[in-house]
Amino acid sequence: MREIQFREAVAEAMSEEMRRDENVFLMGEEVAEYNGAYKASKGMLDEFGPDRVIDTPIAELGFTGIGVGAAMNGLRPIVEFMTWNFAILSADQIINCAAKILQMSGGQFNIPIVFRGPNAQAGQLAATHSQSFENMYAHIPGLKVVTPSNPRDMKGLLKSAIRDNDPVLVMESEKMYGDKGMVPEGEYLIPIGVADVPREGTDVTIVSFGKIMKTVHAAAEELAKDGISAEIVDLRTIRPLDIDTIVKSVKKTNRLIIVEESFPVASISTEISYRVQRHAFDYLDAPIRRLTQSDTPFAFAPTLIEEALPNVGDVVRTAKELLYVEQ
Secondary structure, three states, X not given: OEEEEHHHHHHHHHHHHHHHOOOEEEEEOOOOOOOOOOOOOOOHHHHHOOOOEEEOOOOHHHHHHHHHHHHHOOOEXXXXXXXXXXXXXXXXXXXXXXXXXXXXXXXXXXXOOEEEEEOOOOOOXXXXXXXXXXXXXXXXXXXXXXXOOOHXXXXXXXXXXHHOOOOEEEEEOOOOOOOEEXXXXXXXXXXXXXXXXXXXXXXXXXXXXXXXXXXXXXXXXXXXXXXXXXXXXXXXXXEOOOHHHHHHHHHHHOOEEEEOOOOOOOOHHHHHHHHHHHHHHHXXXXXXXXXXXXXXXXXXXXXXXXXXXXXXXXXHHHHHHHOOOOO
């Protein structure tokens, strides 16, 4: 094991897969000459050359369409978006083409393509640059959606995504690229669709994914100081959703909190709530609680950003409410 940054895990995953398979290539804005907008493709142009690390114009719809066409013809593109907010412009190619061509072609065309880039809020970027899109794309049959929370998971899941024969959306975070974590030295893959349980507990299950996992871990530490044992489930993959791991945990703890950095309506937490009550209703000793972003566009002011997102205090307070602990 060695400690590396999240951005280095991204670059290692892509580089290893490009060495392994000559059909893999990277394209996007500033991925080549500039080493990536977040330096997540540093050194790749020097190693693989301009035919496999390709700078594109600022035209998301156009280069996403090129990627889908390349995938239909046997290549394995990695399409980087400077932010998933900009991928709104290419949603037609992702939703109406990449997700549907396998079915519409009667199985003749697989679309082995990865779409990746930072997602959700990253500070004072205001409403149009701060949105979380996991639930929107998870709504679409034919797409897989991955949201790693640490460098180890990032590398293992991205390598699996590149090898997958279906379109996979990998949603990262600008606020995580500098995060450090322990990553294995050798070759490893993390399967898509399998959640992780990084902390076991007995009193309450807390489910989350992506960078807000840091808030969840901090809350679990605070709860432990008061003798409350929280079990954490890191989804890692949003679609397919590993509901079995969540249900198994709820059957042990009998309480569930879902923490999500997205709007509340039609959210991932809504889907989890339905499935848990469907498969583990008799095990619940308290109502399922969810903590999401406020149902408003993101503000620019730091004070309003803090108010809009779930924080450590929110998670701790909710857990104690479910356990009927006086506060």
